Amino acid sequence: MTTLRSMTDALATTAAERVARDDFWTGWSGEPVTGAAVAEHLEDVTALLEKRGWVRNTQDDPQLPEADESMSVKALLLAGLRALRSLVKDTGPLTLMSATFEIGHATSDTDTKVVADRVLDELVRDFTRHPGAMHNPWAEKRGRTWDEVRDLLTAAAEFARVHGPRA
Incomplete structure (x- = not known):
């Protein structure tokens, strides 16, 4: 079975073409968000989930x-x-959705959270090869593991750092 981690380079190549537009990296405020800010946000989400634990959904708590x-x-x-x-x-423990929301209000901001969600969605779309796939339903899929979710977060942080705009 191909893992998300083993596909990171291929994902980055195809997703990078779709996120090259400036508006992809613009938050709801209308202001740009840097790739480094998105990467830090995703790393903070990973650290929070490492600390508190991850659950697929609140019913699994x-x-x-x-x-x-x-x-x-x-x-x-x-x-x-x-x-x-x-x-x-x-x-x-937290779901991926609740952790990204919590970091978006604790150490980041709404714009950065929104752009980070876009990056996660793009990587899931490439991984699943489905144009409408989204990261939260992907993370909540029955049988999903913490290792897979962590790999997605890590790949998305690397992707944002490399392909996102600089300050």
Whole structure:
């Protein structure tokens, strides 16, 4: 099976042609974003997911068990407290979508997040060979692994550094 990591050079070649337009690297504010800023954003996302853990979707979070009628009041309260603590203390695993959103507001900005999302989408489109593929549904696909998501983030950071505009 071909991995995303083994296809990085081929991906960069074809995606680079599509992202050469200046507007690709322009955020919603109308201002340009550098490739280095996008790479740093993606590296921060990777570091956050390394620290907190990655889950495919929120249903996969082991800290948030499904509530059912057989649970005791104590078990329900403990699950609720764990969920609340996770939100308040910034603990517990994140999805790729929630990690990029969190970094976009913590150490980056919305423009950089938007352009980073575009870069991730372009690489997923090349990898899947589907023109409408997007990185969040790709990351949430059943069977997806953290190694694959990390490889995507790493490849996208390298791609942005090489092909993105300079300051």
